Amino acid sequence: MSYSKYPAYKDSGLRWLGKVPEHWEIxxxxxxxxxxxxxxxxxxxxxxxxxxxxxxxxxxxxxxxxxxxxxxxxxxxxxxxxxxxxxxxxxxxxxxxxxxxxxxxxxxxxxxxxxxxxxxxxxxxxxxxxxxxxxxxxxxxxxxxxxxxxxxxxxxPPVHEQTQIVRFLDHETTRIDALIEEQQRLIALLQEKRQAVISHAVTKGLDPTVPMKDSGVEWLGEVPAHWRIGSFRRLVSSISNGTTINQTEETTTTIAVSRIETISTGEINFNKVGHIDHAEAIPKFILNKGDILFSHINSLPMVGNVAIYNHNEPLLHGMNLLRLQPHRNIASNWLHYLLKSKNIRQEVESRAKPAINQASISIDSVKEIPALIPPKAEQTQIARFLDNETDRIDMLVSEAKNGVRLLQERRSALISAAVTGKIDVRDWQPPTPSKTHDVEEAEAV
Missing domain, CATH: 3.90.220.20 (DNA methylase specificity domains)
Structure with a gap:
């Protein structure tokens, strides 16, 4: 939508205002x-x-x-x-x-x-x-x-013009806010869908015709009959704590070390790592591809956050995160998705012991969590399926978030333009219901 400019402007002499309507007072x-x-x-x-x-x-x-x-x-x-x-x-x-x-x-x-x-x-x-x-x-x-x-x-501007600008902005920001809210609802639904797809695949498999059996675990329900049922100690060869060496400023002689924030988004974020002197780095703490970092001390909703390390950039295993190393008969990507499933996250939260401002779950408690063990070939198949599905959903989420960003930028630009006189809304009138409906239909197309 385009708006008219005022018929005459004057130079305000101010960078942030630029030219302003000639009749506005400075x-x-x-x-x-x-x-x-x-x-x-x-x-x-x-x-x-x-x-x-x-x-x-x-x-x-x-x-x-x-x-x-x-x-x-x-x-x-x-x-x-x-x-x-x-x-x-x-x-x-x-x-x-x-x-x-x-x-x-x-x-x-x-x-x-x-x-x-x-x-x-x-x-x-x-x-x-x-x-x-x-x-x-x-x-x-x-x-x-x-x-x-x-x-x-x-x-x-004069008071009557201020009132008209407010009237215009109330209408337009309400309309934009409604579109933003719609996009945010879409994002929430897509994220719920992503979680549901992961949880179903890692607990029910991909073949809807396969015979099922009772898992004996209430929160798992029925599972494929050919899957084994055990605990997490059957899935990992090692669960360990990270290095406690004091961190320092990043220099040419330091190496990155993981922190709780490093995996807060569900992926390894190298913008949120710490650093320690390379000379103090103990080799056993260097992560290997396929290792999984698990947040075992954090605020309760964040306990159980996981991310898989599949990077070429060296990273040390830091404190407050557990390092899970899968057994050789367990596919790392599949285990990563299993840990992201809603069922496992809820079980982790139920086992976490609350404390002041945070909660924690012990290594022994993690090992005792019930787990499903499909054949390794099926693990790989499930992980590949989930890679494709989550990538597709993530792309839709990214597009929706970009839509929200553009709407927010438009909202901000429209307000600034109106209150600094870059657009003339003195003759603006709200659209009639029929016109509003036509515009919404056109935007939907």
């Missing part, structure tokens, strides 16, 4: 906002969290301050923004009274529509300019105080 931020600095207690004003989605009641995951009597007051209609550059995008117009940490800047709007301020100050273009005015001693972490923020020049 004044400093302090002309439109006051800094609310009133200190309150969270006993009187409920604590709020400021997220990239706006201002919400305090999240359960938010850090709890020990000084609840030393917070900033927030009144409905205030705009709140995190002053730290590492929290870029955490801001929004508050729809409730409450209190926030002192690290936030609380702005009381005047001479400007609050909803327009919400879009303007959350726009990507303003966010970049806002943090450019910050100060600090660390290159990628600094704060922007109101004493500096108030001097940022803004280009603001």
């Amino acid at each position: 004044k400093r931020l302090g002309h439109y906002f006051e800094d609310r600095r009133e200190k309150v207690s969270d006993k009187d004003f409920k604590p709020l969290s400021v997220t990239q989605h706006g201002v919400v009641p305090r999240l359960e995951t938010a850090a709890k301050t020990q000084n609840g009597d030393n917070r900033k007051k927030v009144v409905q209609g205030d705009f709140v923004i995190n002053s730290r550059s590492d929290r870029k995008g955490s801001s929004g117009l508050s729809t409730m009274d409450g209190s926030v940490s002192l690290i936030y800047t609380v702005l009381k709007p005047f001479n400007i529509a609050g909803e327009f301020a919400h879009y303007l100050l959350r726009s990507e273009s303003f966010q970049e300019e806002y943090y450019r005015w910050g100060k600090g001693i660390v290159a990628d972490l600094w704060s922007t105080n109101f004493s500096d923020m108030k001097n940022i020049p803004l280009s603001i």
Whole structure:
């Protein structure tokens, strides 16, 4: 969809604004906002969290301050923004009274529509300019105080035009958000499908006509009659802990070592490895192709994460991950998929012992997990089938994620264009239901 430009522009003299509509006023931020600095207690004003989605009641995951009597007051209609550059995008117009940490800047709007301020100050273009005015001693972490923020020049249209821009953006962002949500539902369904395909193949096989038998294990149910039933100790020749040598900065004389984060996505990620001095590397900890790394100490949903090592780049087995080396009659790729199956993951979680902020499962407990053992040729066949199926599903997931990214980029660009006057929406009207339906049908095609 294309939009008209304003008939006349003027040069703002500012890089982040560029040319702006001729009739828009250019004044400093302090002309439109006051800094609310009133200190309150969270006993009187409920604590709020400021997220990239706006201002919400305090999240359960938010850090709890020990000084609840030393917070900033927030009144409905205030705009709140995190002053730290590492929290870029955490801001929004508050729809409730409450209190926030002192690290936030609380702005009381005047001479400007609050909803327009919400879009303007959350726009990507303003966010970049806002943090450019910050100060600090660390290159990628600094704060922007109101004493500096108030001097940022803004280009603001008349109030009636602000209202029309808000009306336009409310409609368009709602439409884009609905498309994003649709893509995210598709991603969730594809990921569920991927998990179901893996779980079915490694517990039921690929031949639907093969005779079945009761496994004797409730969570496995019936399995192919010719498969053996044992435990994980029958599948692996070794389960071991990793090296505990202290890690150091990466240099030309270091070697990569695995960490919990290295396998957090289900694959070996060399961007999330540690390093130790090559001279201290003990050969027995160097991974061999086909070795499987297993997260046995982590937060409960992450216990049981696995990844198979099939790389040419050397990698040491680090602490907090178990190294599983398959028996010679066990196909590594098949065992990798077995460990990824929903049935096994749930069994691992049920055996993990909870502790403060994490859980763990012992080597002995892993060895005792019930397991199925198809003939090796069938293991290889199942692994090859799952390679093809998961690659196909992963491609669809990747396409859907790319669609979400493009929609999010369009949403951001549209907001920035509207609030800085790059498009003229003064005559915009929402489409009639019939036109909306036609557009949705066209997009679906």
